[in-house]
Amino acid sequence: MVEMLTGVLEKNGLVTAFALVGITMYLSYIISNKLTKGRIHGSAIAIILGLVLAYFGGIHTGGEKGLADISIFAGIGLMGGGMLRDLAIIATAFGVRLEEVKKAGLNGIIALFVGVFSSFLVGVIVALSFGYTDAASLTTIGAGATTYIVGPVTGAAVGASSEVIALSIAAGLIKAILIMVATPFVAKYIGLNNPRAAVVYGGLMGSTSGVAGGLAATDPKLVPYGQ
Amino acid sequence: MVIYGVALLSICMLIGVFLGDLLGGLVGVSANVGGVGIGMLLLVLLVDKLRKKKRLNEQSQEGLQFWSSIYIPVVVAMAAQQNVVAALDGGPLALLAGLFATIVSFALVPLLTKIGNDNTNFPEDEIQLKEAK
Structure with a gap:
């Protein structure tokens, strides 16, 4: 019986993922309404629950892809992977006003450069304070603090040690997770409630997954502007 | 038909990602640069144009609307595999x-x-x- 059931779940991975995410979101909205009286948005809770599941998945399998490494939940990997994520992000542009994008364009470009530079600088300063002094390590950790995808690419290019590369990925992951979790809470203090701010925010943060999650949890209307 | 909207979306994404790869090659990184952004811009422009010509009917728009609203669940799945x-x-x-x-x-x-x-x-x-x- 159990084997048959897991067989069905494994064979229909993507469908299993839809069901699982649907249930997660349902529970999240109940928690949001009952426990926080709607103050914490349901999607913010769902994202945090997702990260908690990823943690237990990672502990359970020792793999790198969170819950998706457990065979019956492999469909999560497809559903939350780059392909469907990008398709859904682009779809959010449906209904966007072109004028808003144009107005905020320059701010967005400035934000992108400032964002990369400031995160890099912070990474380098922290690395220095931990006793790293060679250029390769400093560059790699700085790049990791920008985003976890750039970290290892940079590290491999400048010949940093694997320990440093792992650190740079970890720094970038911490940043992405913090952005997802913290954005809805800090949104009102940093004025993140209009398309222009969303464009700037998207440029500054520099983490696609962080920004995608953060804006979704804050105000879904702003999502298309952040990318 | 619903599929027209989904196909429009998909084509925008494919063109965007392709141009993003080209752009990445030009600046010398083996990564996609701005592909999603280009795709979004294409979609905004195309939808704007098709709407003005009244060539985008209700059902085609539903195909776009669906993927737009499936976005948050996709992000939750993304969080679950970090x-x-x-x-x-x-x-x-x-x-x-x-x-x-x-x-x-x-x-x-x-x-x-x-x-x-x-x-x-x-x-x-x-x-x-x-x-x-």
């Missing part, structure tokens, strides 16, 4: 680097938003994207 264990295992250096980078970035948002700001408050109804449910 390498959270590795992030926490990185120790204090990774934690501090990530934390400070995030704080600095957050703090810069209001500063950069002000640049060239002529009208801070966009009326709610100007943002036409329907709330994702």
Whole structure:
């Protein structure tokens, strides 16, 4: 019986993922309404629950892809992977006003450069304070603090040690997770409630997954502007 | 038909990703540069044009609307496959680097938003994207 059931779940991975995410979101909205009286948005809770599941998945399998490494939940990997994520992000542009994008364009470009530079600088300063002094390590950790995808690419290019590369990925992951979790809470203090701010925010943060999650949890209307 | 909307979306994404790869090659990184952004821009322009010509009917729009509202569930699935264990295992250096980078970035948002700001408050109804449910 159990084997048959897991067989069905494994064979229909993507469908299993839809069901699982649907249930997660349902529970999240109940928690949001009952426990926080709607103050914490349901999607913010769902994202945090997702990260908690990823943690237990990672502990359970020792793999790198969170819950998706457990065979019956492999469909999560497809559903939350780059392909469907990008398709859904682009779809959010449906209904966007072109004028808003144009107005905020320059701010967005400035934000992108400032964002990369400031995160890099912070990474380098922290690395220095931990006793790293060679250029390769400093560059790699700085790049990791920008985003976890750039970290290892940079590290491999400048010949940093694997320990440093792992650190740079970890720094970038911490940043992405913090952005997802913290954005809805800090949104009102940093004025993140209009398309222009969303464009700037998207440029500054520099983490696609962080920004995608953060804006979704804050105000879904702003999502298309952040990318 | 619903599939027309989905196909329009897919074509925009494919063109965007292709151009993003080309752009990445031009600047010398083996990564996609701005592909998603190009795709979004294409979609905005095409939808705008098709709507004015009344060539985008209700059902085609539903195909776009569906994927737009499936976005948050996709993000939840994305969160569920992050390498959270590795992030926490990185120790204090990774934690501090990530934390400070995030704080600095957050703090810069209001500063950069002000640049060239002529009208801070966009009326709610100007943002036409329907709330994702």
